[in-house]
Amino acid sequence: MENTHRDDCLVTIVGAGPVGLCLGLGLARQGTEVLLLEKNPDTAEHSRAPAIWPATQEILADLGVIDQFLQQAITVPRLSLQDVDKQRTLFCAPLAQLSDITSYPQLLVLPQSDTEAILRDALLQQPTARLRFNCKVESVSQQQQGVQLSYTAPEGRRRAQCRIAVGCDGGKSLVREQIGAALEGKTYQAQAALADVDIEDSAHLPFPRLTTSPALAIGIRMTDNRWRLILPFAPGDSIPLDQRIEEAVQSLFGKPYHNVWQSEFRLHQRLSTLFSQGAIVLAGDAAHLNSPVGGQGMNAGIIDASLLGPAILAALDKGTDAPLHHYAQSRRDEIQSGVNRFTDKLTRILLWRQGRMIRLVLSLANMAMAVPPVRRRILKKMAMLT
Missing domain, CATH: 3.50.50.60 (FAD/NAD(P)-binding domain)
Structure with missing residues (x-):
């Protein structure tokens, strides 16, 4: 090369x-x-x-x-966040409704x-x-x-x-x-970890998937059986990352898994x-x-x-x-x-009270999506078409 x-x-x-x-x-x-x-x-x-x-x-x-x-x-025309703890849809973003302003009204993963x-x-x-x-x-x-x-x-x-x-x-x-x-700006107090895990026979599961038991974790499918885990945690949290990953997988999937990659990092908002x-x-x-x-x-x-x-x-x-x-x-x-x-707004919402308010916030956002002009504005912002 x-x-x-x-x-x-x-x-x-x-x-x-x-x-x-x-x-x-x-x-x-x-x-x-x-x-x-x-x-x-x-x-x-x-x-x-x-x-x-x-x-x-x-x-x-x-x-x-x-x-x-x-x-x-993976093509996602309707982004539907699944609350696996309560077995319900917590938030839904029908990106397909943007077909009048883009040829690609969907999320690609x-x-x-x-x-x-x-x-x-x-x-x-x-x-x-x-x-x-x-x-x-x-x-x-x-x-x-x-x-x-x-x-x-x-x-x-x-x-x-x-x-x-x-x-x-x-x-x-x-x-x-x-x-x-x-590069000026701020570093958020909370930290986060990412992990990619392989989970057999999981391609049929709806995603993104969210749990707060025992801690906030989100799962996104990237290929047939490979999932990205997003694991926010508070500064000073002494729980080993391997344990956080295992707990998140059991809550989100309840299946055996193979850990492919993992990383811990700080969250930033900075501008040169x-x-x-x-x-x-x-x-x-x-x-x-x-x-x-x-x-x-x-x-x-x-x-x-x-x-x-x-x-x-x-x-x-x-x-x-x-x-x-x-x-x-x-x-x-x-x-x-x-x-x-x-x-920054999304991050502060996610981290508010260490993620314990995320269900309330997303439920309110989902109610707002029922109002067509508000839904349109949110979808365009998510799609970066503003």
Whole structure:
């Protein structure tokens, strides 16, 4: 997969996650020479962000890859949250009712590893794209004629000269650090864990599934028998993660399971003080971090890429960085008032009194969904079509 052609190009993208791959694919489909540098040996191995909302599906259609996603993903036109403790539907979001404003009125559930693999394979088919793994960028500097990057590759130290550089290198972004920007915001007190588990003969079970016995846990099916568990917990909770996973599986499914992957993390809401400087731009988690509640983080990053691509093409065509700065300011404002505010509200609701009020809150929200204008507004917000 590694390519040893020359390093100079028009656009260099640091990071080959979903955001970097979408941006690179979009530019390459327009004939722009683009180089992607990824520090890891390949795309993601684990599921990470599995939710793909309608607005993102429209972008994937524009990139020519939506058919592969529809073939591999679980399609959810009616999102119905099941309360397994009380054997009832707690909240229902009929996304299919958005068919008048989108061609994809549904949620797609697909492990991020599969998302990245589809995008990677599509990118490698583009003659103007080069994708290099095992390449760790060490410095990014603005030059008179563009941007210079220094990186370590398997064959040694290398340099790349480009007109525009984009940091799609995640929450610990080196590119953001290099332009002197800070990721400001807050870290929530509560923590969370994720786990992917295989449960035999579970493909028929409705999802998402919720339990509060003995603690709040949510299960989302990602493939036939593989489920994502979401496990919020209070700071200082001394219960081992393996025990939390076992208790959640027994409450949600009552079946034997095999643990595939697990991770504990903190929840953040943060925004970079700068989205661009000169010909260096940020997108995705490098520019903004939001709580995973609502499943909008990866989607917001892919939307970044869809908006940044035309700005890059305009900057290259006009020979000015002005379109990049316009993208940076407008997108920063949109993220602050949009996805960050929305996911913050959802997170605070989820964590209110350590999740003990979630049934009441979701029941009230479900009552609100009975009012057509309110339902419409909520569905558009969830689908990221506002």
